[in-house]
Amino acid sequence: MTPAGLDLDNPERENWYNVHKSIGLTILGLAIVRLVWRWANPPPPLPGTLGYLERFAALLSHWRLYAALIFMPASGYLFSAVGNHPVNWFGLFTVPNIVPYSAALAHFGGALHLAGQWALYDLIILHVIATIWHIVVRRDGALDRTLSAQNANATKEAEVSRGRAKNVFDTATRRAAPSLDVLTG
Numbered sequence: 001m002t003p004a005g006l007d008l009d010n011p012e013r014e015n016w017y018n019v020h021k022s023i024g025l026t027i028l029g030l031a032i033v034r035l036v037w038r039w040a041n042p043p044p045p046l047p048g049t050l051g052y053l054e055r056f057a058a059l060l061s062h063w064r065l066y067a068a069l070i071f072m073p074a075s076g077y078l079f080s081a082v083g084n085h086p087v088n089w090f091g092l093f094t095v096p097n098i099v100p101y102s103a104a105l106a107h108f109g110g111a112l113h114l115a116g117q118w119a120l121y122d123l124i125i126l127h128v129i130a131t132i133w134h135i136v137v138r139r140d141g142a143l144d145r146t147l148s149a150q151n152a153n154a155t156k157e158a159e160v161s162r163g164r165a166k167n168v169f170d171t172a173t174r175r176a177a178p179s180l181d182v183l184t185g
């Protein structure tokens with residue numbers, strides 16, 4: 001996220017950790033808001049062109065991404081809070097430690113946090129490859145689903161103008177029918 005842990009001799013390390021933690025806790029908040037939003041506004045069904053295995057893989061990876069977006073900040077918080085290193089959110093206020101100090105629990109949270117990063121990297125790489133696959137190989141408009149509101153409008157407009165064109169065509173054929181009858185005998 002931020003290169004906080006990379007240079008251990010940097011005197012600004014503490015600050016960078018705080019930036020890392022502040023961004024991480026913000027991601028946690030946003031992920032929760034997004035999940036509540038998603039629950040209230042369910043996404044459109046997956047395209048019918050997807051096979052059973054593809055559907056399963058898509059759902060599994062999306063839910064694992066959500067799990068990672070909760071798990072990483074939660075374990076980071078555990079790591080930090082129970083180790084008595086409270087987070088000062090972007091220097092604005094101190095996030096309360098809701099768990100009592102415990103060195104053992106802090107180490108446990110730390111181990112989970114450090115191990116979890118690899119799962120997250122794998123997931124993101126897989127996710128981006130899958131997106132590129134849909135755009136370049138399948139060309140099934142999977143990316144457009146994320147813009148569903150605009151798409152729904154565009155689809156509606158297209159249907160309306162198709163309907164109008166059809167009406168014009170039908171009327172014209174109806175009007176022309178007698179002369180056509182004459183012509184075709």
Ligand code: HEM
Pocket residue numbers: 001005006017020021022023024025027069072073074075076077078079080081087113114117120
């Ligand atoms: C999406 C959210 C987060 C991600 C993806 C993430 C990722 C990471 C990664 C990859 C490292 C490893 C750096 C290294 O290898 O040295 C790390 C370290 C750390 N993270 Fe996070 N983090 C997140 C949120 C948080 C939060 C919310 C906190 C605390 C409230 C936190 C606290 C820490 C601490 C204290 C370390 C230092 C570990 C050490 O090297 O001793 N992280 N984080």
Ligand code: HEM
Pocket residue numbers: 038043062063065066069124127128131142143145146
């Ligand atoms: C180049 C970067 C990325 C692209 C192009 C991309 C693209 C997409 C697309 C097209 C979808 C919609 C799939 C569908 O039709 O249901 C999606 C869903 C999702 N993406 Fe990404 N993504 C990117 C990076 C990320 C990252 C970094 C994360 C999180 C760490 C992430 C988390 C998610 C999640 C959780 C979903 C599921 C949304 C839901 O169904 O509620 N994405 N992404």
